[in-house]
Amino acid sequence: MPDPMPLRGGLEFSTRYAASTDAAPAFVEGEVFGTDYGANGYTTVDDADDLIARLDIGPADRLLDLGAGCGWPGLYMADRTGCRLVSFDLPEEGLQRAQLRGRLDEVVGFEGAVRGDGRALPFRRQSFTTAVHADVLC
Numbered sequence: 001m002p003d004p005m006p007l008r009g010g011l012e013f014s015t016r017y018a019a020s021t022d023a024a025p026a027f028v029e030g031e032v033f034g035t036d037y038g039a040n041g042y043t044t045v046d047d048a049d050d051l052i053a054r055l056d057i058g059p060a061d062r063l064l065d066l067g068a069g070c071g072w073p074g075l076y077m078a079d080r081t082g083c084r085l086v087s088f089d090l091p092e093e094g095l096q097r098a099q100l101r102g103r104l105d106e107v108v109g110f111e112g113a114v115r116g117d118g119r120a121l122p123f124r125r126q127s128f129t130t131a132v133h134a135d136v137l138c
């Protein structure tokens with residue numbers, strides 16, 4: 001029986017994330033989305049600010065960024081609000097970039113980039129107060 005929800009996030013995204021620091025995609029991302037995280041969707045800085053406002057998150061919160069890619073938008077949200085953060089995705093290339101960016105930006109609440117399948121989250125219930133998934137259910 002075919003998988004009703006075939007997984008994306010394999011080679012297609014790995015290749016994208018491995019090239020995310022190349023000059024051309026970085027330039028386009030900056031011009032179109034106003035970001036430099038290696039974003040791989042349609043979430044702009046204004047959208048991320050809107051998420052922050054709607055979720056009303058702060059240092060008391062622990063955010064799960066599901067399908068985080070290279071860390072966008074979770075790292076930005078944690079940087080702005082002081083919330084704790086776990087970035088979660090499948091492709092190793094994106095997770096490595098998220099891990100590096102979190103460290104370079106000294107995002108205090110960043111707990112790390114974790115690899116796994118969002119269809120079977122490897123976290124205890126109620127581990128997070130909030131979750132975002134930017135351009136994942138597409």
Ligand SMILES: C[S@@+](CC[C@H](N)C(=O)[O-])C[C@H]1O[C@@H](n2cnc3c(N)ncnc32)[C@H](O)[C@@H]1O
Pocket residue numbers: 007008009010013038039040041042043066067068069070071072073088089090091094116117118119133134135136
């Ligand atoms: C379009 S990208 C968006 C990435 C990032 N949120 C951004 O805006 O740059 C969708 C991401 O969802 C991830 N994804 C899709 N299905 C997933 C699953 N079952 N578990 C974890 N991540 C998944 C993909 O690997 C991919 O990195």
